[in-house]
Amino acid sequence: MTPLLVGCLLNARACAEEVLRKPSHSVPTWAFVCAGEHGRFALEDALTAGVLLERLLELAAAQGVPCRLSDSAEVAIRLRWTYPDLVAAFRGSSVGQLLRDIDAEEDVELCCQVDSSRTVPVVHVGFATFQVRRVARFRDG
Numbered sequence: 335m336t337p338l339l340v341g342c343l344l345n346a347r348a349c350a351e352e353v354l355r356k357p358s359h360s361v362p363t364w365a366f367v368c369a370g371e372h373g374r375f376a377l378e379d380a381l382t383a384g385v386l387l388e389r390l391l392e393l394a395a396a397q398g399v400p401c402r403l404s405d406s407a408e409v410a411i412r413l414r415w416t417y418p419d420l421v422a423a424f425r426g427s428s429v430g431q432l433l434r435d436i437d438a439e440e441d442v443e444l445c446c447q448v449d450s451s452r453t454v455p456v457v458h459v460g461f462a463t464f465q466v467r468r469v470a471r472f473r474d475g
């Protein structure tokens with residue numbers, strides 16, 4: 335059973351550290367799956383993937399782990415570079431509009447706190463269902 339790590343801006347570095355900590359085959363393959371919005375592209379997901387990939391590449395380079403990016407991973411990183419202000423980008427997205435509509439716009443700033451959490455939820459996928467089995471906490475340092 336392959337565990338799925340739940341990554342976001344809040345735990346980007348901790349998630350990348352956990353990915354690199356896992357034992358791998360001779361040529362490890364990592365996949366980042368964006369939730370999307372009803373099967374459609376979501377700007378905030380792609381930007382978050384770009385940040386997660388930046389952290390993964392930074393840590394992999396420090397550990398001497400070679401990485402080769404897919405075209406979509408490359409696009410996620412480049413898209414992230416075009417939005418240096420994540421809060422503004424998220425506010426301008428469809429989710430930002432939704433949060434304004436429900437009077438919860440302050441949630442955007444909370445969600446955009448990059449690397450503020452060391453907690454990485456882990457989902458273990460079963461045969462036909464999935465469930466959260468454990469939450470890993472990583473200490474600083």
